Amino acid sequence: xxxxxxxxxxxxxxxxxxxxxxxxxxxxxxxxxxxxxxxxxxxxxxxxxxxxxxxxxxxxxxxxxxxxxxxxxxxxxxxxxxxxxxxxxxxxxxxxxxxxxxxxxxxxxxxxxxxxxxxxxxxxxxxxxxxxxxxxxxxxxxxxxxxxxxxxxxxxxxxxxxxxxxxxxxxxxxxxxxxxxxxxxxxxxxxxxxxxxxxxxxxxxxxxxxxxxxxxxxxxxxxxxxxxxxxxxxxxxxxxxxxxxxxxxxxxxxxxxxxxxxxxxxxxxxxxxxxxxxxxxxxxxxxxxxxxxxxxxxxxxxxxxxxxxxxxxxxxxxxxxxxxxxxxxxxxxxxxxxxxxxxxxxxxxxxxxxxxxxxxxxxxxxxxxxxxxxxxxxxxxxxxxxxxxxxxxxxxxxxxxxx
Numbered sequence: 001x002x003x004x005x006x007x008x009x010x011x012x013x014x015x016x017x018x019x020x021x022x023x024x025x026x027x028x029x030x031x032x033x034x035x036x037x038x039x040x041x042x043x044x045x046x047x048x049x050x051x052x053x054x055x056x057x058x059x060x061x062x063x064x065x066x067x068x069x070x071x072x073x074x075x076x077x078x079x080x081x082x083x084x085x086x087x088x089x090x091x092x093x094x095x096x097x098x099x100x101x102x103x104x105x106x107x108x109x110x111x112x113x114x115x116x117x118x119x120x121x122x123x124x125x126x127x128x129x130x131x132x133x134x135x136x137x138x139x140x141x142x143x144x145x146x147x148x149x150x151x152x153x154x155x156x157x158x159x160x161x162x163x164x165x166x167x168x169x170x171x172x173x174x175x176x177x178x179x180x181x182x183x184x185x186x187x188x189x190x191x192x193x194x195x196x197x198x199x200x201x202x203x204x205x206x207x208x209x210x211x212x213x214x215x216x217x218x219x220x221x222x223x224x225x226x227x228x229x230x231x232x233x234x235x236x237x238x239x240x241x242x243x244x245x246x247x248x249x250x251x252x253x254x255x256x257x258x259x260x261x262x263x264x265x266x267x268x269x270x271x272x273x274x275x276x277x278x279x280x281x282x283x284x285x286x287x288x289x290x291x292x293x294x295x296x297x298x299x300x301x302x303x304x305x306x307x308x309x310x311x312x313x314x315x316x317x318x319x320x321x322x323x324x325x326x327x328x329x330x331x332x333x334x335x336x337x338x339x340x341x342x343x344x345x346x347x348x349x350x351x352x353x354x355x356x357x358x359x360x361x362x363x364x365x366x367x368x369x370x371x372x373x374x375x376x377x378x379x380x381x382x383x384x385x386x387x388x389x390x391x392x393x394x395x396x397x398x399x400x401x402x403x
Contacts, residue, residue, distance in 0.1 A: 005024045005025075006021065006022070006070055007022045007024065007029075007076070007373040007374055007377065008020070008021050008064075008070075008072050008076070008370065008373075009022070009075065009078065009365075009366045009367070009368070009369025009372075009373065010057070010060075010061075010075040010077045010078065010171070010176070010366075010369070011078045011184065011363075011365045011366040011369060012039070012077060012078065012079070012167065012170075013039055013042070013045070013080075013209055013210075013324075013365075014039060014042045014043065014044060014045055014208060014209035014210030014211070014231065014233060015038070015208070015209030015233065015324065016037070016039050016209070016324070016362070017037045017038075017039050017053075017057055017059070018034065018035075018036050018060060018362075018363060018365070018366040019034065019036070019060045019061050019063070019064040019072065019075070019366070020033075020034050020064075020358075020363065020366035020367055020369065020370050021033050021034070021035075021064050021067075021068045021072070022351075022367075022371075022374065024374060024377075024378075025352070027378070029351055029352065029370060029371060029374050030351075030352040031351055031352065031358055031367065031370070032067075032068040032070060033067035033068035034064060034067065034357060034358055034366065035060045035061060035062070035063030035064025035065070035066070035067055036060055036063065037056050037057075037059035037060040037063065038056065039053070039056050040053075040056060041053030041055075041056060042210065043210060044081055044082055044210035044211055044231075045079070045080040045081030045082070045208065045210050045211045045227075046081045046082075046083065046163050046166075047163065047166040047167055047170060050166060050169060050170055050173070053170045054170050057170060057171065057174040057176070058174050058175075061175075061176070072176070073176065073177060074176065074177040074178075074179050075171065075177070075178060075179065076178075076179055076180055076182055076369045076370070076372060076373045077167065077171060077178050077180075077181050077182065077369075078181075078182055078183075078187055078365050078366070079124070079159060079163075079164065079167060079181050079182065079183060079184065080206075080208065080213055080227060081159075081160075081163060081211060082211060082227050082229045083160035083163050084157065084158070084159050084183060084213075084225075084227050085121070085157075085158050086155055086156065086157050086158075086224070086225045086226075087115070087158070088129075088153065088154070088155055088156075089112045089113070089115045089126075089153075089154050089155075089156055090112055090151065090152070090153055090154070091109065091110070091111030091112025091114070091151065091152050091154065092108065092111065092149060092150065092151040093107045093111055093149075093150055094148065094149060094150075095133075095146075095147050095148055095149060095150050096148065097146065097147070098146065099144055099145065099146050100133070100142040100143050100144065100146075100147060100150055101143065102143055104142075104150055105142065105150075105152075108131075108150050108151065108152045109126055109128060109152060109154060112126065112152050112153075112154040113126045113156065115156065117156075117158060119161075120160060120161050120162070121158040121159065121160060121161060122158060122159055122160075122161050122164055123156060124157045124158060124159050124181060124182075124183055125155075125156070125157040125182075125186065126154050126155075126157075127155045127156075127157070127222050128153070128154050129153045129154060129155050129221040129223065130153045130219075130221055131152050131153075132150075132151035132152070132153075133145055133147040133149070133150055133151075134147045134148055134149055135149075138219075140220075155222050155223075157183050157186075157225065159181075159183075164181060167181070168181075179373065180373075180376070182369060182372055183225070184206065184208075184213065184365040184368075184369075185204050185206045185214075185215040185225065185365075186215070186222075186372070187365050187368030187369045187371070187372045188204060188206055188322055188323075188364045188365045189204055189215065189368065190368045190371040190372055190375070191346075191348040191349070191364050191365075191367040191368035192204070192320060192346030192347065192348060192349065192361075192368070193320065193346070196317070197217070197317045197320070198217045198218075198220045199219060199220050200218075200316045201217065201314045201315045201316040201317055202216070202316075202318065202319070202320060203215070203216050203217075203306065203311060203314075203315040203318075203319045203320070203341075204216075204217075204319075204322060204346070205302060205319055205320070205321050205322070205323075205326075205335075206322050206323040206364075206365070207231055207232060207298075207321065207322070207324070207326050208231045208232065208323045208324065208325060209231050209232045209233045209324065209325075210229075210231045210233055211227050211228060211230070211231050212227070212228040212231055212298065212301075212302070212323075212325070213227050213228075214226045214227070214228065214305055214306075216309070216311055216314050216315060218314045218316075223314055224309045224311065224314070226309070228298075228301050228302070230297070230298055230301065231325055232254075232323075232324055232325035234294055234298075235254055235258070235291055235294050235295075235325075235328070236250045236251050236254055237250070238291065238293075238294050239253055239258070239287065239290055239291065242290040243273060243282070243286070243287070243290070244275060244276070245273055245274065245275050249273065249274050249275075253271070253273060253287060254291075255327075256271075257271045257284055258287055258288065258291050258328055258329060259284075259287075259291070259328075259329045260288070260291060260292065260295040260328050260329065260330035260331040260333075260334045261288060261295070261333075261334055262288040262289045262292055264288070264329070264330045265284050265288050267283075267285065268283075269283065269285065270282070270283060271283075271284045271287065291328070295328065295331060295334060296334070296338065299334060299335055299338040299339065300338065302335075302339065303338060306339070312341075315341060317342070318341045318342030318343060318344070319335065319339060319341050319342070319343045320343075320344055320345075321335065321343060321344070321345050321346060322345070322346035322347075322361040322364045322365075323361055323364065324361070324362035326345050326346070326361045327345075327360075327361060327362065332344065332345055345361055346364055347359055347361055347364070348360075348363060348364050348368070351367060351371070
């Protein structure tokens with residue numbers, strides 16, 4: 001649903017709430033501004049305190065409105081968490097020798113969607129991963145081609161009904177209409193990946209505060225997704241326990257002085273910490289010695305996931321790290337060693353106005369949500385997930401509570 005050319009993405013994360021405001025200018029996206037606030041009501045990507053989450057969302061929206069002068073009423077919301085799961089499906093329809101139409105594509109995708117989904121789960125996305133026309137594989141876009149039988153392979157992304165319902169409730173109580181809920185790494189991919197990387201094969205590793213999302217692309221199609229229940233907050237907690245400092249002080253130390261490997265830090269580097277209300281000096285190497293085991297654990301879990309899904313046969317062009325956790329100094333170099341693949345940090349690129357504060361991997365999901373919304377609206381798509389199924393029912397139910 002178009003809002004005067006304005007498109008807004010809402011990234012509801014474990015450590016931060018981010019609102020990115022974009023505007024369509026001559027069929028291109030231009031970022032107008034961003035608003036952020038700390039997130040206190042989520043754990044591992046899932047709402048655990050509705051009141052705190054609502055207040056955090058309101059603060060971020062207010063900051064974005066003050067920065068841009070735009071009144072925000074409708075948003076594309078990003079979702080992640082361990083409850084997100086993916087499964088493969090298949091569908092087929094008859095064409096009877098005529099040309100394939102967009103309606104035929106919709107029919108074949110709908111047939112692939114007709115699989116059993118437990119009552120406690122809701123379908124978020126049905127993503128085509130390849131079309132087959134009369135036995136011919138590798139068809140990118142069958143519209144306009146003639147054939148008798150059209151088949152499609154899809155990847156269905158589902159989430160827990162309760163988690164999605166609580167997220168919708170928070171947005172409604174914050175005075176926002178949810179246009180669509182989007183799995184965040186899909187949005188991040190739009191902001192940080194090149195077409196060549198998607199074609200050759202690439203892995204996005206989105207390291208957030210509470211979770212790490214892994215998404216693989218090959219031949220420009222989504223191939224695999226998974227969510228690991230470990231993220232940047234685990235580094236913060238390790239520092240707080242290891243140095244006996246407060247969580248806020250541990251977060252400051254992580255952002256300002258941390259390094260993924262102790263070997264990357266000079267032996268004589270000294271940093272100031274606040275411990276028991278007093279300022280003290282420690283070797284920076286001690287901080288890295290606390291962080292290194294957790295960084296190695298995370299990267300080995302990622303490697304195990306790539307091995308289990310034959311990811312090394314897919315990611316020919318390497319790995320793209322994004323999310324706030326990717327800013328840990330030296331993590332990309334350690335990842336190259338552990339994973340044995342080329343690694344780069346993914347920043348939002350190729351977007352007008354995406355400079356300064358926005359030129360940061362922690363805003364990749366927010367920028368990607370706006371790009372996702374622009375793509376949907378430019379195609380004039382009518383979102384089936386918001387109008388049918390349990391998701392539509394939840395929107396109506398949640399909205400009805402606050403009328």
